[in-house]
Amino acid sequence: MLDNIKFYIPTKVIFGENSLNASLQDACAFGKNALIVAGRKFARSTGLIDLICEVLKNNNINFDVLEGVSPEPAIDDCIRAAEAGKTCGADFIIAAGGGSVMDVSKAAAVLIKNPGRLQDYFGEEKFRNNPVPVIAIPTTCGSGSEVTRYAVIIDQEAGTKKTVSSERIIPKMAILDPALLKSLPGPLIAGTGMDALCHAIEGFLSKKANHLTKIFSRESINLIINNIVDGSRQSFQSMEKVFLGSLYAGFVINHTGTIFIHGMAYGLTIKYRISHGLANAICLPSALEFLKTHGYDQEIEEIEKIFKIGSIHDIYKQIQIPVKLRDIGVKEGDIDVLSEMAVKGCERAFKNMKTSFGLKDFAEIFRSIL
Secondary structure, eight states, X not given: OOOOOOOOOOXXXXXXXXXXXXXXXXXXXXXXXXXXXXXXXXXXXXXXXXXXXXXXXXXXXXXEXXXXXXXXXXXXXXXXXXXXXXXTTOSEEEEEESHHHHHHHXXXXXXXXXXXXXGGGOEESOOOSOOOOEEEEEOSSSOOGGGOSEEEEEETTTTEEEEEEOGGGSOSEEEEOGGGXXXXXXXXXXXXXXXXXXXXXXXXXXXXOOHHHHHHHHHHHHHHHTTHHHHHTTOHXXXXXXXXXXXXXXXXXXXXXXXXXXXXXXXXXXXXXXXXXXXXXXXXXXXXXXXXXXXXXXXHHHHTTTOOGGGHHHHHHHHXXXXXXXXXXXXXXXXXXXXXXXXXXXXTGGGGSSSOOOHHHXXXXXXXHO
16 A cells, blocks of 8 residues: 655746746746845856846846855845845845755745744744745756755854745746756766755655655656766766756655755764765765664665665766765864764754664764765
């Protein structure tokens, strides 16, 4: 007998090369004032912002542009975007960038319509008023944020990442144009692609997984594993498939959440300033080996029908991702701090798991990666 299935995606998804221009015109139905949110360089240097502005002008939409969102966004990024949105009277937000830009846009969409601090809304459905709509234009192949209910933000006071979670912040439209990936450097494709792989695998292992999410997980894993190497070498056909795999993984985690691999990686991102995707990738192989002997043997066996865990290190060498923590500057003396940060970072993740782990468990995994 199959498990009960719940699957909800309110996002209008458009995927296809050179689909951006025509699809953006549909976004103009969301109001007369738009805020465009972007990162520090990519959207401007590639002409993406100019293209968005041109479409909005042609459709008589007023707009302001906010650039400079941090690669690992903090609360200040969200406050700045919300203030810009209030100033221009934004009816909707266009998030043009990677996961950081999309997460900041979703958090800002909440703050534009709700009083108080962002910290008041960390957790599940903490805000009263509906946020302004978000139109997502992802420019990396990893976050899946264009179709998820999460905005993940660094809370410096808490020393970890926190999440605003609600079905009401899922973007109304997601325009995935693989042509935008052509300007991405190989290491960024590798790092964001591995983030998407972690989403697909962690979603598969979540206790919230169901028959339908596992279909998307399997397809996502296959697309990414079989194309990440050539994709990181700028094969457009392979980049396109990794991009699609990232979208499918977003469908998955929107329903399942992630498990403890993401929570482990938060400390590496905050303490060592490495990218979110790279931090997840470093933790992935050892975390899966640990799960194999800690209550997840059957689930890992299912994963290994798709790919062998031992093959990941070979992929890392080909895409030039560090295999060991020492490669990013971690020392033996850092293990205890990283373990403490992992326990804190995994508070939400443990709700998606059959069991939870403590300091000794995380120290064991981190030492195996050291």
